Amino acid sequence: MRLRTKGGYNVPLAGKPTGEIRALPEPDALYLPLTSRRFAFTQTVVEDGAEVAPGEVLATDPANFDVPLLAPRAGTVRLGTVENHITLENTRREMERPVQVGTPDGHSIEVKRRRLVRLGAWQFFEDANTGRLPDPSGVPRAVVVSTARLEPFGPRGDAQLAGRLDAFERGLEHLQSLLEYQPIYLVVPDVQSPLAREVHESLRGLAYLRIVTIPLRYPFDHFALLARGLGLEADPSRPVWALRTEGVLAVDRALTACRACTERIISFGGPAAREPAHLSAVAGYPLEDILAGALSEEPARIINGGALTGETIGEAQKGLDAECAGLTVLAEPRRRELFAFLRPGWTRRSYSVCFLSALRRAGPEPLTTALRGEKRACIACGFCEEVCPARIMPHLIHKYLYSGALDDVERLGVDLCVGCGLCSYVCPSKIELREEFLEAQEQLAEERQHAEEPLA
Numbered sequence: 001m002r003l004r005t006k007g008g009y010n011v012p013l014a015g016k017p018t019g020e021i022r023a024l025p026e027p028d029a030l031y032l033p034l035t036s037r038r039f040a041f042t043q044t045v046v047e048d049g050a051e052v053a054p055g056e057v058l059a060t061d062p063a064n065f066d067v068p069l070l071a072p073r074a075g076t077v078r079l080g081t082v083e084n085h086i087t088l089e090n091t092r093r094e095m096e097r098p099v100q101v102g103t104p105d106g107h108s109i110e111v112k113r114r115r116l117v118r119l120g121a122w123q124f125f126e127d128a129n130t131g132r133l134p135d136p137s138g139v140p141r142a143v144v145v146s147t148a149r150l151e152p153f154g155p156r157g158d159a160q161l162a163g164r165l166d167a168f169e170r171g172l173e174h175l176q177s178l179l180e181y182q183p184i185y186l187v188v189p190d191v192q193s194p195l196a197r198e199v200h201e202s203l204r205g206l207a208y209l210r211i212v213t214i215p216l217r218y219p220f221d222h223f224a225l226l227a228r229g230l231g232l233e234a235d236p237s238r239p240v241w242a243l244r245t246e247g248v249l250a251v252d253r254a255l256t257a258c259r260a261c262t263e264r265i266i267s268f269g270g271p272a273a274r275e276p277a278h279l280s281a282v283a284g285y286p287l288e289d290i291l292a293g294a295l296s297e298e299p300a301r302i303i304n305g306g307a308l309t310g311e312t313i314g315e316a317q318k319g320l321d322a323e324c325a326g327l328t329v330l331a332e333p334r335r336r337e338l339f340a341f342l343r344p345g346w347t348r349r350s351y352s353v354c355f356l357s358a359l360r361r362a363g364p365e366p367l368t369t370a371l372r373g374e375k376r377a378c379i380a381c382g383f384c385e386e387v388c389p390a391r392i393m394p395h396l397i398h399k400y401l402y403s404g405a406l407d408d409v410e411r412l413g414v415d416l417c418v419g420c421g422l423c424s425y426v427c428p429s430k431i432e433l434r435e436e437f438l439e440a441q442e443q444l445a446e447e448r449q450h451a452e453e454p455l456a
Contacts, residue, residue, distance in 0.1 A: 001212045002190070003229040007389040008217040009351065009422050013152040013307055014364035015329075017269040017276040019159045030088040030284030031319030032069060034059060037304075037311075038133055039123070039322060041069040044086070048079040054096045055119070055260030058086050064133045069322055070120050072262040072282035082318055088284065098258035109178055112255055113137065119254040120261040123322060124247030128223035129234035134241055139182075141238035143175055144230070146187040147199070147245050148214065148221040151306035151420075153269040154326050158195050159278045160245045160265050165202055168245065171252035176208045184209050187226055189216045218308075219420035225389055246325075267326035270307065271366045272300040284319040290327070297331040301369050308421030309434075331368045351383055351426035376429040384423035384433060390416040394423040394433050401436055406443065414440050 034041045041059035043066075046052060052075060057068040075088035101115040113136045116122045127134045128144050147157035161168055175184060188199060190213045203209055212230070214220045223242040227233065232240045243251075250261040262282050269276035274296040281290075291302065303310035304321070307328045384394035392413045400408040414437050423433040 001210065003212060003214050003220070003226070005215055005217070005220050005225075005229070005389065006391055007387050007422075008215070008220055009387045009426065010150075010216075010218050011152050011308065011367075011425060012365050013271065014366045015153070015270040015273045015276045016364070017153055017156070017159075017267045017273075017278055019156065019162070019278070021159060021265055021278045021280055023280045024285060024290070026073075026093060027091060027286055027289055028089075029286070030072060030075065030091055030282070031082055031286060032058065032072075032086045032088070032284035033317055033319060033321040034069070034084050034086065036321035036323040038126075038131075039064055039067060039069075041322075044079065046077045046079075046086075048077060050077045051075075052077055052088070054094055055099055055262065057118075065117060065122070065136055067117060067123055067133065068120065069283070070260050070262050072284060083316065085318060086284075096259050099260060100258065110137070112174070112178055115258065116251065116254050119259065121247070121250040121254040124243050124250050124261075126223065126242050128227040128232065128240035128242035130239075131223070134239045138239060140179070140241040141235065142182050142230070142232055143179065143184045143241045143243075144187065144223060144226050144232075145172070145175070145184060145243055145245075145248055146221050146223070146226065148187060148189045148216075149244065149325075150189075150216070150218040150221045151308055152218075153267045153276070153328055154306055155246065155265050155267045155278060157189075157245045158193070160249065161195060161199070164249060165198060167252045167256075168248055169202060169206075170256055171248035171250075172203070172206065172209065174251050174255040175248065185212050185226070185230060186210065187212045187214055187221065189214060189221075191216055219389055219418065219422070222389070222418050222420060224418045264325075266320070266324055267328075268294070269326070270303075270329040271364075271368070272297045272329040272331045281320055281324075283322045283324070286319055287313065287317065290320075291329075295329060299332045299334065300329045301332045303328040303330065307367065308425060309419060331366075333368055333370045350428075351387070352381070352428060375431065378429055378431060381428060383426040383428070387422040387426050389420060389422070390418055392416050394437070397440075398431060398433055398436060401440060406440070406447075409440055410444055415444065417441065 039061045041061050043060045043062050046058050052071045054074055056071045058071055059069045060066040073091040074094045075091040078087040078089055081087045101118045117136050122136055125134055186209050227240050246264055253259055253261050265278050266281050268279050272295050274294050302313045304313050378395055380395055397409055397412050397414050417437040419438055421434045
């Protein structure tokens with residue numbers, strides 16, 4: 001099965017990580033942030049000075065089904081040493097022991113789901129349409145598994161699957177055991193490679209699996225787009241579970257070995273990365289240690305996630321958070337370019353053909369955080385509509401937002417925006433369309449909630 005797609009665009013960003021997976025040296029201490037993109041681990045369950053073993057629960061998120069923040073290594077707990085972090089000092093690698101959840105012979109769906117939560121595998125799940133953590137006791141409409149990660153840069157599926165295809169297949173079988181009759185859609189990119197052929201040959205005989213092919217074009221690995229393409233639109237009573245390659249491998253680790261999922265493969269890349277690669281890392285690994293000697297240009301902006309949708313990591317964060325899938329680094333020029341508007345743009349890549357670089361062969365772009373000009377009003381070029389995978393008209397929505405016509409913004413489908421950031425990237429006027437639309441979605445959601453509240 002192949003999904004029908006429209007729009008999309010591959011940003012030719014320099015600094016693509018290689019398929020090599022590099023092990024980081026063992027740190028002296030770990031700094032585990034108590035917040036991440038979706039989670040706030042506000043319920044601390046360990047005391048200052050306590051000695052913990054690998055996989056032990058340090059804190060939980062009461063607002064998200066008590067998902068735990070786990071100790072990746074043995075060590076001594078320090079609370080309050082670093083604000084909004086739990087510090088593990090004197091860390092050491094010890095043999096991980098299986099963690100028993102439920103009775104030793106418990107193989108019910110309920111026990112398996114409790115194991116996924118307790119052992120950290122449930123954090124890899126999300127609702128395909130909302131991005132939120134699904135209820136582990138709920139009944140999904142379907143499961144979508146994606147082996148593709150197309151935003152520059154995320155951890156590549158081929159790097160994660162190399163040598164682990166058996167574990168991946170076991171993880172899929174465990175997923176199927178959590179369901180009743182719901183289908184599992186396996187999303188693979190339309191590529192020809194020895195690994196791709198091996199995946200197809202190994203998995204095509206699984207009766208419960210439906211293989212879906214997508215073009216190798218960003219952002220068609222986005223779960224909301226995949227769900228719509230499969231006819232699995234949002235329904236609060238029937239969520240669609242979604243997870244990527246690392247999530248399936250975590251399911252296998254939790255349910256096959258009953259071991260905590262504390263180690264993951266993250267990407268490290270971008271134009272300012274000296275040696276882009278995949279890293280084997282744990283939550284709390286010191287950012288300072290990762291970045292030491294790893295930047296080809298300084299100062300640099302460190303982004304948690306991809307260049308188009310990731311968030312800048314502030315100075316207050318000292319370690320990798322529990323959901324970090326990758327770090328993207330961009331040079332951050334501190335001086336304005338003199339007469340930048342007069343330069344013909346031989347080195348500037350653009351979606352349009354207005355720069356001299358259109359005469360050159362396409363190649364990686366050394367993108368920086370500099371605007372290289374000033375923000376301007378919308379010129380109605382239509383580039384944003386051409387690349388939009390949600391098939392909406394960003395330039396028109398922007399104009400209605402500018403005039404405060406929120407009803408018209410809703411009518412034009414701002415809720416269909418998946419926040420991929422392509423409209424902002426191709427905009428020659430440098431309008432932050434992605435931020436505008438996400439804010440509009442929040443405002444509309446608040447108004448709907450207010451309208452549904454009963455009058456006092």
